[in-house]
Structure formats: structure tokens, C-alpha cells
Amino acid sequence: MNETSGNGSSHASLRTGGALELQGVEAGYGESIILRGVSLQVRPGQVVCLMGRNGVGKTTLMKTIMGLLRAKKGTIRYAGTDYTAKTPDIRAKAGIGYVPQGRDIFPQLTVEENLRLGLEAADTKLRNAGIPESVFAQFPVLRDMLRRKGGDLSGGQQQQLAIARALVAEPTLLLLDEPMEGIQPSIVMDIERVIESIKASKRMGVLLVEQSLTFASAIADYSYVLDKGAIVAEGSSASLSEEQVRRHLAV
Ligand SMILES: Nc1ncnc2c1ncn2[C@@H]1O[C@H](COP(=O)(O)OP(=O)(O)O)[C@@H](O)[C@H]1O
Ligand SMILES: [Mg+2]
Structure with missing residues (x-):
């Protein structure tokens, strides 16, 4: 499935990304306002944790x-460009x-088809190179399951697939929303290791929603606590x- 030997990695080094900068962001559903003037930053290569109780x-x-x-209201900028009005x-x-x-x-869809969908977000060069080997180095279990249906995977394997699907496009900023939620402890450690390796590679910034204060404080360069x-x-x-954190995280 890897049609070419791929020069994806040399290409990736050209993608440097930049800082994510939110300024006074207000958003919600219909008439209801949920986010009230949120400002935050994720610098290139930084792991930033977003904490807070359920429903905040x-x-x-x-x-x-x-x-x-x-x-x-507000602005969302990435690498110096204003994306506030841009599509996903x-x-x-x-x-x-x-x-x-x-x-x-x-x-x-099969695991392979799910991964190929991730390539849709990639540029032509990466797309033509196919699913990068690096994904299977990070998630060996996915290689063995390429032909299996996504729905047949365990919860932890599905989470690995979801992260891998985002990584195939070689993002420069990764948004991870509670990746450890409802996953058995052995897989939690696998996913923690992946986040640690992403951090060590310094190739992308990470905004991680995480409830575990222990893991958050171990991995995060910077943290924000959201309340209401x-x-x-x-x-x-x-x-x-x-x-300070527990006060806002306590139910
Ligand atoms: N699709 C939706 N339509 C209307 N309200 C929503 C929707 N999704 C979430 N909400 C409401 O927005 C608030 C924040 O939800 P959410 O962002 O999911 O919180 P968290 O991720 O911190 O648990 C909650 O009050 C929730 O009920
Ligand atoms: Mg949530």
C-alpha cells in the first residue's frame, strides 16, 4: 500500500507550522454562548494541556x-494567518x-481505508506517497489489522487508529480531545508514549484535553484550566x- 518509498519525512521538515493564537474567542450553539472570551496560545513544538470539568x-x-x-467573536490565528472565517x-x-x-x-471501513481518509487532509505530495511507514512504527498493532473493519477493533485500538488517521497528514498542530478517556490502562500507556514521542520529535504543537492532572503536569509545557x-x-x-487546578477540577 506504500506505492513509493516516499520522501515524506524530508518533505515534512519543510512544514514548520507556527503558533496557534486565540484571542477573545466566543462561541456556542445557536443562541447559547458557551465560550466566553477565550485567549490561548500553543507555540510550535509545545504540548499544551486544556483541563476542566465535564461540560465547561x-x-x-x-x-x-x-x-x-x-x-x-474573537480571532483564531495559526502561523500568522487568520483562520477565524475559514472552513475546517x-x-x-x-x-x-x-x-x-x-x-x-x-x-x-477497514483500518487502511480509515487511514487513507486521513490523507485527504494532506497535500498532493504526501497523498501520493501513501500511508507513511512512521505510522506503523508508532502503532504496530494497526499494521496487523489493515484489512479489519474499524468497528471490529477494541476501544484502545480505535483510539490509536483515530490518532494515526490524524498523523498521516503530518499535521504541524495536533488537537487531541481526551484521548485516554474510557481506555484500558495498558493502552493508556501506549497513547501516553505516542504523545511523549510527538513531543520529543518537536515536529508539531499539541493541544491536549486531559483530565488526569498527573499526566498533564508530566507532559505539558503549559496548561490552561477552563471553567464555564x-x-x-x-x-x-x-x-x-x-x-489551584484541583479547585477548578473538583466537582
Ligand atoms: N451540539 C450541541 N448543542 C447544544 N449544546 C451543546 C452541544 N454540544 C455541547 N453542548 C453544551 O455545551 C457545553 C459545553 O460542552 P462541551 O464543550 O462538550 O464540554 P466539555 O468538553 O468540557 O465536557 C455543555 O453545556 C453542553 O451541554
Ligand atoms: Mg469534551
Whole structure:
């Protein structure tokens, strides 16, 4: 399935990405406003965690960054370009990859077909190179399951597929919405390792929605705490006190 030996990696190094910058973003559903003036930044190569209780607007924020939801106010800039009014497709082509909450892969399609769909977000050169080997190095289990239907995979394998699908387009910014949610501990460690390797590669920025304070503080360069649609605390992992975070995370 890898038609060419591929020069994807040399090509990828040309994609440098840039900073994601949100300024005063307001968004919601219909008349209801969920996000209230959210400002945040993810610099290239940084892992930034977004924390907060259920229902405070974390997923809404991810959707707004991806353009699936329109920002009513504020601006969303990436690598110096204003994407506030742009479609999700244009944002994906600009290098923003998105792994939605709840690992929504296509259950009726094979693993390979799911991965090929990820290539749709890639430029022509990457698309022609096919699914990059690096994906199978990161997720060996997917190579063995290429012909299986997505729906036949375990929850943890589906999550790996969802992340792999975003990675095949070689994004420069990855949005990960609660990738560890509802997954057995052994797979949680696999996914943590993948996020760690992404961080070590310094090839993309990551905005990670994560409830585990332990993992968040271990991996994040910087964290934001969202409450009722507003950023209520932020800082480097060292400067954000546990008490400060727990206060906003406690139910
Ligand atoms: N499609 C939708 N239509 C209307 N309201 C929604 C929709 N999705 C989420 N909400 C509401 O928006 C708020 C924030 O939800 P969400 O962003 O999913 O929170 P989180 O990801 O932090 O758990 C909640 O009150 C939720 O009920
Ligand atoms: Mg959510």
C-alpha cells in the first residue's frame, strides 16, 4: 500500500507550522454562548494541556479551533494567518490535525481505508506517497489489522487508529480531545508514549484535553484550566499549583 518509498519525512521538515493564537474567542450553539472570551496560545513544538470539568466547553473549544463551530467573536490565528472565517478543510490543509473526543473512526471501513481518509487532509505530495511507514512504527498493532473493519477493533485500538488517521497528514498542530478517556490502562500507556514521542520529535504543537492532572503536569509545557467557558487559571506545569487546578477540577 506504500506505492513509493516516499520522501515524506524530508518533505515534512519543510512544514514548520507556527503558533496557534486565540484571542477573545466566543462561541456556542445557536443562541447559547458557551465560550466566553477565550485567549490561548500553543507555540510550535509545545504540548499544551486544556483541563476542566465535564461540560465547561473543552470540546466546544476544540471544535471552534477546527472550524466545525463558528467563532461569534474573537480571532483564531495559526502561523500568522487568520483562520477565524475559514472552513475546517482549509484549516486541516494548513496543518491542523484533529482527533475528536470519543474516537469517531468509520466502523464500516477497514483500518487502511480509515487511514487513507486521513490523507485527504494532506497535500498532493504526501497523498501520493501513501500511508507513511512512521505510522506503523508508532502503532504496530494497526499494521496487523489493515484489512479489519474499524468497528471490529477494541476501544484502545480505535483510539490509536483515530490518532494515526490524524498523523498521516503530518499535521504541524495536533488537537487531541481526551484521548485516554474510557481506555484500558495498558493502552493508556501506549497513547501516553505516542504523545511523549510527538513531543520529543518537536515536529508539531499539541493541544491536549486531559483530565488526569498527573499526566498533564508530566507532559505539558503549559496548561490552561477552563471553567464555564472561560480560562480561569493558566501557567507552566510548575507554576500552576495543584491546589489551584484541583479547585477548578473538583466537582
Ligand atoms: N451540539 C450541541 N448543542 C447544544 N449544546 C451543546 C452541544 N454540544 C455541547 N453542548 C453544551 O455545551 C457545553 C459545553 O460542552 P462541551 O464543550 O462538550 O464540554 P466539555 O468538553 O468540557 O465536557 C455543555 O453545556 C453542553 O451541554
Ligand atoms: Mg469534551
